[in-house]
Amino acid sequence: MKTVLITGATSGIGKATTELLAAIGFKLILTGRRNDRLLELKENLSHLTDIHTLCFDVRDSDFIENLVSNLPDEFKKIDVLINNAGNAYGRDPIHKGSLADWENMMDINVKGLLYMTRAISPQMVERKSGHIINIASLAGRETYPNGAVYCASKSAAKAATDGTRKDLNPFGIKVSCIDPGLVETEFSEVRFHGDKETAAKVYQGYTPLTAFDVAETIEFVLSRPAHVNIADTLVLCTDQAASTIVRKE
Numbered sequence: 001m002k003t004v005l006i007t008g009a010t011s012g013i014g015k016a017t018t019e020l021l022a023a024i025g026f027k028l029i030l031t032g033r034r035n036d037r038l039l040e041l042k043e044n045l046s047h048l049t050d051i052h053t054l055c056f057d058v059r060d061s062d063f064i065e066n067l068v069s070n071l072p073d074e075f076k077k078i079d080v081l082i083n084n085a086g087n088a089y090g091r092d093p094i095h096k097g098s099l100a101d102w103e104n105m106m107d108i109n110v111k112g113l114l115y116m117t118r119a120i121s122p123q124m125v126e127r128k129s130g131h132i133i134n135i136a137s138l139a140g141r142e143t144y145p146n147g148a149v150y151c152a153s154k155s156a157a158k159a160a161t162d163g164t165r166k167d168l169n170p171f172g173i174k175v176s177c178i179d180p181g182l183v184e185t186e187f188s189e190v191r192f193h194g195d196k197e198t199a200a201k202v203y204q205g206y207t208p209l210t211a212f213d214v215a216e217t218i219e220f221v222l223s224r225p226a227h228v229n230i231a232d233t234l235v236l237c238t239d240q241a242a243s244t245i246v247r248k249e
């Protein structure tokens with residue numbers, strides 16, 4: 001069975017993907033910063049498959065550079081990398097944005113994805129096989145007011161995905177991008193710095209995607225035959241037509 005490394009497995013889309021792929025029997029390397037959640041996932045899912053957990057911040061390039069060499073032998077061969085870790089921080093117009101929020105988004109959503117890809121892709125190149133699935137966003141395709149920097153980070157993630165596909169094409173490696181619209185996870189709680197009330201309002205009056213909906217899309221992309229690469233996928237809830245067009249009661 002293939003080994004899949006998932007960044008941001010502790011919550012939302014990453015957690016739902018973890019649960020779905022464990023049920024199918026994929027060997028999993030689960031990562032995130034909250035070790036208690038990683039250990040809980042391992043405890044709950046170990047009867048289904050082999051799981052290794054790694055607690056680190058995707059901004060830690062030194063840790064990531066040595067990640068593969070520090071893995072137990074049975075987890076060193078990584079067939080699929082799912083670059084999912086990421087968040088929005090803040091929802092402000094450009095002239096009022098917080099530099100700390102901007103650093104977070106660029107360092108996590110863009111540089112973290114690049115560090116992971118740089119660390120894992122060489123072994124895929126050597127074997128001439130592998131699959132990298134990046135979770136970008138509808139926000140990487142179109143901008144919306146008070147979201148310039150998050151949108152810029154996701155647009156960069158999309159461009160990085162496209163460039164990666166071109167670089168890795170000679171080696172038969174699949175590179176895919178999945179762009180969800182509104183998904184109800186901890187995303188808005190993080191965006192609004194822990195303000196649960198404001199976060200909950202983001203998902204009121206319509207039916208957003210669930211993390212499981214996106215996990216199913218990831219599983220579909222991952223399970224195509226060897227000659228098929230789903231390069232790019234936009235997944236919206238039925239109530240959403242564009243970033244700023246959502247049908248509400």
Ligand code: NDP
Nearest residue numbers: 008010011012013032033034057058085086183185186187
């Ligand atoms: P959640 O907040 O529920 O999950 C985010 C995950 O990313 C957590 O597991 C978190 O783990 C991890 N993460 C965040 N920062 C870091 C970091 N510095 N180092 C390591 N791991 C980190 O949000 P979602 O599940 O919604 O988000 C997953 C991805 O989907 C993100 O890239 C997001 O941009 C994207 N997306 C989300 C949409 C939505 O509407 N929810 C829509 C489109 C795309 P921990 O805190 O333990 O480190």
Ligand code: 8X3
Nearest residue numbers: 137138139181182243
């Ligand atoms: C997350 C969806 O609309 O909050 O990428 O930017 S949105």
